[in-house]
Amino acid sequence: MLSILDVVLPVFAIIVLGYGAVRLRLFPASGTNALVNFVNNFATPCLLFEGMLTSDFSSTFNPAIIVPFYVGALTSLFAGALIARRVFGNRPGESVSAGFAAMFTNTVLIGIPIVQRAYGAQSLPTVFSIIAFHAPGLITLGMVVMEFTRRDNQPLGKTLVVAATRVVQNPLLWGVAFGVAANKLGVKLPEPATAFVNMMSAAVLPTALFGLGGALNEYKLSESWLEAGAMSLFKLVVHPAIAYVLMVPILHVPLEYARYGVLLAAMPAGINVYIFATYYERAVNVAANVILISTVAAVVTVPFWLYVLGV
Numbered sequence: 001m002l003s004i005l006d007v008v009l010p011v012f013a014i015i016v017l018g019y020g021a022v023r024l025r026l027f028p029a030s031g032t033n034a035l036v037n038f039v040n041n042f043a044t045p046c047l048l049f050e051g052m053l054t055s056d057f058s059s060t061f062n063p064a065i066i067v068p069f070y071v072g073a074l075t076s077l078f079a080g081a082l083i084a085r086r087v088f089g090n091r092p093g094e095s096v097s098a099g100f101a102a103m104f105t106n107t108v109l110i111g112i113p114i115v116q117r118a119y120g121a122q123s124l125p126t127v128f129s130i131i132a133f134h135a136p137g138l139i140t141l142g143m144v145v146m147e148f149t150r151r152d153n154q155p156l157g158k159t160l161v162v163a164a165t166r167v168v169q170n171p172l173l174w175g176v177a178f179g180v181a182a183n184k185l186g187v188k189l190p191e192p193a194t195a196f197v198n199m200m201s202a203a204v205l206p207t208a209l210f211g212l213g214g215a216l217n218e219y220k221l222s223e224s225w226l227e228a229g230a231m232s233l234f235k236l237v238v239h240p241a242i243a244y245v246l247m248v249p250i251l252h253v254p255l256e257y258a259r260y261g262v263l264l265a266a267m268p269a270g271i272n273v274y275i276f277a278t279y280y281e282r283a284v285n286v287a288a289n290v291i292l293i294s295t296v297a298a299v300v301t302v303p304f305w306l307y308v309l310g311v
Contacts, residue, residue, distance in 0.1 A: 004303045004306045004307060005303070007114065007117045007118045007306060008114065008117075008299070008302055008303055008306070010117065011110070011113050011114050011117060011209060012299055014206055014209035014210055014213065015110075015209050015210075015212055015213035015216075015295075016213060017210060017213060018032070018209065018210035018211060018212065018213025018214040018215075018216075019213040019214060019216050019217060020213075021210075021213075021214065022213075022214040022217045023217055027214060029214065029217060029218075031214070032211050032214035032215045032217075033215070035207050035208075035210065035211030035214070036109070036208070036211045036212070036215060036271065038203075038207060038211075039108065039109065039203075039204055039207050039208045039211060040108065040171065040172065041171045042171070042200065043200050043201065043203045043204045043207060043208075044108050044112075044171075044172060044175065044204055044208075045171045045172055045174055045175030046175065046196075046197050046200035046201050047112070047175070047200070047201040047204050048128050048131065048132075048172060048175035048176050048179060049175040049176075049178055049179040049182075049197060050179065050197050050198070050201050051124050051125050051128040051179065052125075052128060052175070052176055052178075052179025052180045052182075052183055053179045053182050053183050053187070053189075054125075054183075055125040055128070055129075055179075055183060056125070060125040060126055060128075060129050061129045062126065062129070062253070062257065064247060064251045064253045065126060065129075065130070065247060065253060065257065065258060065260065065261040066129060066130055066133070066261070067246075068242070068243045068246035068247045068251070068261065069130050069243050069261045069264065069265050070133070070137075071242060071243070071246060072238070072239040072240065072241075072242035072243040072246070072265055073103045073104075073105070073138065073239060073265070074103070074141075075238070075239075075242055076099070076102040076103045076234040076235065076238055076239045077099045077100060077102065077103035077141075077142070077145070078099060079099075079102075079234065079238070080098055080099035080101070080102030080103065080230075080231050080234045081095040081096050081098060081099030081100075081102075081145075082095070082099075083230060084098035084099060084227060084230075084231070084283075084286075087230075088226075088227045088230075090227075090283065091282075092149040093146060093149060093280060093282040093283075094282045094283040094286075095149070095283075096142070096145050096146045096149050096282070097146070097276065097277045097280060097282040097283035097284075097286065097287060098227060098231055098283050098286045098287075098290075099145075099231075100138075100142045100273060100276050100277075100287075101228070101231045101235070101269055101273040101277070101283075101286060101287045101290040101291075102231040102232075102234035102235050102238075102239075102269075102290070103138060103142075103234075103235070103239070104138055104139075104142075104269055104270050104272055104273050104276070105134065105235070105239070105264065105265065105267050105268075105269070105270055106212075106267050106268050106269060106270035106271070106295075107127075107130070107131045107134050107135075107264060107267065107270065108131070108172070108204075108208060108270070109208040109209065109211070109212045109270070109271070110208075110209070110212065110267050110268060110295070110298070111127065111131075111264045111267040112124070112127060112131075112204065112205070112208075113204075113205045113208065113209055114263065114267065114302060115127050115260060115263050115264055116205070118263060118306060119259065119260060119263075123260045126257065126260045126261065127260055127264055128176065130261060130264060131172065131176075132172075132173070132176040135170055135172055135173075135272065136170055136173055139272065139276065140164070142276055146280055146282070212271075212295070215271065216291075216292060216295060218288075219274075219288040219289065219291055219292040220288070220292075221289055221292065221293075222285045222288075222289060223285070224283075224285040224286045224289055225289055225293070227286055227289075228285075228286050228289030228290045228292075228293050229293055231269075231286065231290045231294075232268070232269070232290050232293045232294040232297060235268060235269050235290070235294050236266060236268065236294055236297055236298060236301040237301065239265045239266070240262050240263070240265040240266035240305055242265075243261055243262050243265040244258070244262045244308070247261060247262065255309065255310060259309040259310070262305065262309060263302075263305055263306070263309060266298075266301060266302060266305040267298065267302075268291070268294035268295045268297070268298045269287075269290045269291050269294045269295075270291075271291065273287045273290060273291055274287045274288055274291055
């Protein structure tokens with residue numbers, strides 16, 4: 001138990017520090033968006049580039065880890081949308097938005113810091129191989145599913161063009177793509193470039209966690225808390241449980257490697273959940289509450305998964 005606390009306490013302490021700093025007006029609320037943008041658009045692409053540049057792809061891109069992660073994610077999307085529709089009586093578009101909140105993981109702002117704290121730098125190449133498909137793949141899928149269900153706005157073809165444009169413009173994907181290309185070409189960075197990448201990468205963890213904590217001040221519980229709680233349960237429990245069952249008992253992936261993907265699946269909902277909901281103006285309150293509830297509840301569920309995974 002002490003080792004589990006050693007992993008999670010520093011991570012959530014920085015989140016609490018960011019929340020308190022904004023809440024007490026010691027740090028400007030407007031600055032949190034700038035911190036998150038810096039992490040997503042500049043620091044994390046450098047971290048992904050560095051990870052891909054130094055990876056051994058024969059062990060990094062392991063379908064037995066990547067596929068179960070996404071099977072769990074897609075199950076959460078469709079099951080969450082079905083529950084939102086049948087149990088909570090949402091309209092189709094609102095149901096998809098709720099299901100998206102149950103599916104989309106905070107891989108960068110919380111996932112990378114916790115997995116790295118738990119399992120060290122050797123876990124990051126596998127984590128990056130999952131992240132490489134995460135935002136572009138799941139956001140595109142969510143947009144396609146939304147268009148098929150709501151059918152009340154722009155045509156599907158236009159949506160696919162928008163989705164493809166977002167994928168191409170995603171800096172996280174650039175970091176992965178350039179890192180893979182440099183790795184395959186045997187590129188060796190000169191010392192100043194290596195130092196630059198290392199310094200940018202080192203900024204990811206504290207900046208991401210502090211910025212996320214500050215951003216949590218924007219989300220308030222509303223009348224949709226019960227539905228948001230159900231979607232959070234999918235994100236924090238169902239998704240990692242499916243990933244674990246597929247990886248360990250079925251595919252017999254050694255736990256020392258499977259735990260990278262399972263723990264990443266156990267992270268709370270990411271900020272893109274809120275962006276997706278506001279883009280379509282569907283279930284915005286649910287999305288905001290899922291971020292808040294799942295992030296707070298992760299203080300309990302993440303240690304549980306660390307215990308299951310044998311930290």
